[in-house]
Amino acid sequence: MLKIPESTTRDDIVAIVERHGADRTSLIPILQDVKTAEHEISDEAMQIVADLLGIHPVEVYSVATFYAFLHGATEGRYVVRLCGTLSCDFAGKTAVAEALRSALGIDFGATTDDGVFTLEWASCVGMCDQGPALLVNDRVFTRVTPEKVAEIVAQYRGKAADDARQDIVTARNELTYASIAAGAGLKAALALPRGDIVDTVSGAALKGRGGAGFPTGMKWNFCAAEKSEHKYIICNADEGEPGTFKDRVILRDFADLVFEGMTIGGRAIGASMGIVYLRAEYAYLRAHLNDVIHQRREAGLLGANIGGIEGFDFDIVVARGAGAYVCGEETALIESLEGFRGEPRNRPPFPAVAGFLNHPTVVNNVETLASVACIFAKGTDWFKGFGTDKSTGYKLFSISGDCEKPGVYEFPWGITIADLLKEVGGGGAKAVQIGGASGVCVPARDFARRLAFEDIPTGGSVMVIGPQRDLLDVAENFLEFFVEESCGQCTPCRLGNAQLLDGVELLKSGACSAAHLADLKALGATMQVAAKCGLGQTSPSAFLSIVGAFADDVTTRPQRA
Amino acid sequence: MSKILIVDDDPDIQEACRLVLEKEGFQVGCASNRAEGLRAVADVKPDLLILDVMMEEPDDGLTMARELRRQGFTEPIIMLTSVNAAMGLTIDRDDEMVPVDKFQSKPVEPATLVAQVNELLGL
Numbered sequence: 001m002l003k004i005p006e007s008t009t010r011d012d013i014v015a016i017v018e019r020h021g022a023d024r025t026s027l028i029p030i031l032q033d034v035k036t037a038e039h040e041i042s043d044e045a046m047q048i049v050a051d052l053l054g055i056h057p058v059e060v061y062s063v064a065t066f067y068a069f070l071h072g073a074t075e076g077r078y079v080v081r082l083c084g085t086l087s088c089d090f091a092g093k094t095a096v097a098e099a100l101r102s103a104l105g106i107d108f109g110a111t112t113d114d115g116v117f118t119l120e121w122a123s124c125v126g127m128c129d130q131g132p133a134l135l136v137n138d139r140v141f142t143r144v145t146p147e148k149v150a151e152i153v154a155q156y157r158g159k160a161a162d163d164a165r166q167d168i169v170t171a172r173n174e175l176t177y178a179s180i181a182a183g184a185g186l187k188a189a190l191a192l193p194r195g196d197i198v199d200t201v202s203g204a205a206l207k208g209r210g211g212a213g214f215p216t217g218m219k220w221n222f223c224a225a226e227k228s229e230h231k232y233i234i235c236n237a238d239e240g241e242p243g244t245f246k247d248r249v250i251l252r253d254f255a256d257l258v259f260e261g262m263t264i265g266g267r268a269i270g271a272s273m274g275i276v277y278l279r280a281e282y283a284y285l286r287a288h289l290n291d292v293i294h295q296r297r298e299a300g301l302l303g304a305n306i307g308g309i310e311g312f313d314f315d316i317v318v319a320r321g322a323g324a325y326v327c328g329e330e331t332a333l334i335e336s337l338e339g340f341r342g343e344p345r346n347r348p349p350f351p352a353v354a355g356f357l358n359h360p361t362v363v364n365n366v367e368t369l370a371s372v373a374c375i376f377a378k379g380t381d382w383f384k385g386f387g388t389d390k391s392t393g394y395k396l397f398s399i400s401g402d403c404e405k406p407g408v409y410e411f412p413w414g415i416t417i418a419d420l421l422k423e424v425g426g427g428g429a430k431a432v433q434i435g436g437a438s439g440v441c442v443p444a445r446d447f448a449r450r451l452a453f454e455d456i457p458t459g460g461s462v463m464v465i466g467p468q469r470d471l472l473d474v475a476e477n478f479l480e481f482f483v484e485e486s487c488g489q490c491t492p493c494r495l496g497n498a499q500l501l502d503g504v505e506l507l508k509s510g511a512c513s514a515a516h517l518a519d520l521k522a523l524g525a526t527m528q529v530a531a532k533c534g535l536g537q538t539s540p541s542a543f544l545s546i547v548g549a550f551a552d553d554v555t556t557r558p559q560r561a
Numbered sequence: 562m563s564k565i566l567i568v569d570d571d572p573d574i575q576e577a578c579r580l581v582l583e584k585e586g587f588q589v590g591c592a593s594n595r596a597e598g599l600r601a602v603a604d605v606k607p608d609l610l611i612l613d614v615m616m617e618e619p620d621d622g623l624t625m626a627r628e629l630r631r632q633g634f635t636e637p638i639i640m641l642t643s644v645n646a647a648m649g650l651t652i653d654r655d656d657e658m659v660p661v662d663k664f665q666s667k668p669v670e671p672a673t674l675v676a677q678v679n680e681l682l683g684l
Contacts (some may be wrong), residue, residue, distance in 0.1 A: 194657050196627075198624075199624060225623055225652045226651060226652060227652075350649060
């Protein structure tokens with residue numbers, strides 16, 4: 001039934017649409033603003049937005065219901081999102097969740113009667129080293145205790161709610177980024193022909209730092225060789241892998257290096273526009289990033305004829321994600337930027353040919369781009385002096401879980417797990433989860449293995465699992481994550497993870513037969529080849545590694561009565 | 562007699578090009594990858610290079626063409642490749658990123674290849 005909207009709502013939405021432009025690519029920013037203003041995206045609002053954008057209301061509905069930060073239900077003035085990831089679990093999430101239920105008088109997924117608070121789970125807010133963590137709208141609270149919950153709730157019921165300080169203290173060792181002179185990389189790169197820029201990156205053998213490890217120079221090479229009036233370079237700041245938070249530190253403390261890397265990439269591939277896709281959970285970084293971009297424009301490092309190169313026009317904008325893990329996959333990210341559900345595309349065509357708005361596009365991780373700036377500042381030989389032959393350079397690792405000094409640490413590629421654990425006080429661990437929920441669980445007997453593309457590749461997440469932990473709880477946490485975060489597009493991922501989660505429940509209750517476990521392993525292996533995107537393909541990895549490496553533990557549970 | 566070097570990791574392509582070009586009276590050498598190709602260019606000093614793109618790395622030919630131009634190799638290069646079909650790309654020659662004289666997609670008719678070689682060598 002068509003509902004007739006109230007004129008005030010329509011006027012407000014018209015103003016929002018005018019601000020963003022009546023274009024499909026503006027759909028998500030428009031819905032974000034509607035949600036902020038109205039605390040809901042009503043059916044009426046969706047109809048108005050659809051009308052103004054010239055698309056069907058079903059398309060607006062499909063997008064609004066896809067993203068965790070947009071879904072249509074009415075929310076309170078303050079949305080409390082408690083992080084559900086494993087590290088926060090280890091740090092006492094359950095007690096904090098109970099304290100939140102008690103303090104607010106509601107369960108997760110509900111809103112208080114006075115319309116002040118909504119309580120929700122977040123898949124991961126990227127504070128794994130400082131858990132339990134929660135967001136209240138865009139503000140972060142870390143190391144939350146049940147006692148602190150009462151303070152936070154009282155604060156938001158009172159007048160102190162405008163306090164925008166972020167509660168973030170990240171331990172780290174000495175990062176190379178801190179030693180790089182601002183602007184040195186960009187200056188060196190702009191002195192080179194475009195082809196030499198690409199070849200320098202290829203010569204450094206830089207591989208993508210987001211996890212997949214695709215050679216950066218090759219991505220740039222193909223995109224640079226493509227012919228198009230419009231090209232784009234996108235910084236993937238959708239750091240949603242549980243246990244990963246190094247990009248948060250880079251964006252906060254070394255944003256200039258990231259933007260230098262984007263500018264160098266823009267020059268190399270022939271792009272005039274760079275886009276930072278910032279995950280919704282990092283919205284509090286947006287103002288800082290925009291400040292840095294503004295300063296770079298003022299300094300002539302963005303804008304027209306950069307570096308005095310006639311015709312080299314390049315600028316950067318920050319786009320905000322809306323809460324979907326799958327948007328870390330580059331084609332899903334592009335779909336999201338275009339105003340669609342974040343569902344991965346079929347490849348080919350690759351983004352280097354047909355990416356954002358069907359134009360050639362390079363998508364690089366935050367750390368990859370910062371590393372580009374360092375390579376030009378100090379040279380390929382310097383960069384290749386770190387790491388191994390097949391994994392050159394250094395890597396930032398996000399270390400969390402059962403260790404004394406969780407935080408962001410830089411090590412050269414090739415470091416053994418044992419050496420890494422020594423640095424962070426992780427002695428006595430019975431396992432480490434490398435690569436986040438989509439990674440592998442490595443038992444203590446394999447701690448001599450190396451973190452490198454040729455041994456255990458990783459985007460940098462290292463979750464230390466102490467001897468007191470139940471590995472089936474670990475598998476359960478990750479599978480709950482994938483059941484929640486699967487985009488639902490392909491059957492292996494959508495149904496497979498739910499089946500594996502059921503299997504974990506059976507294992508925990510001692511009711512999983514050997515034959516059924518064999519079926520689950522076969523299902524996991526099928527998912528690894530049959531899921532549509534890299535995220536779906538890696539979703540069973542933790543389960544498979546746990547039931548493989550810890551078979552004696554997970555298959556011998558006493559049967560529950 | 563003009564010297565032609567073929568750099569391609571596919572032995573069938575090497576052999577087919579060699580047969581066609583030797584029949585036309587050219588002296589033909591072959592290399593199977595980028596490193597071998599760069600060495601062969603230095604040793605043989607070919608009058609024309611036929612260069613594949615996807616070899617040990619999918620972008621080897623693009624990188625090698627630029628590397629040769631940086632080194633001062635000014636002889637004509639025919640990029641003979643199926644990279645566009647294989648990867649859905651639309652690459653063509655250009656002075657900055659693909660500094661070759663002809664961009665020819667595989668498969669190629671022998672007569673077309675010979676005609677391109679003759680044209681580039683001014684024969």
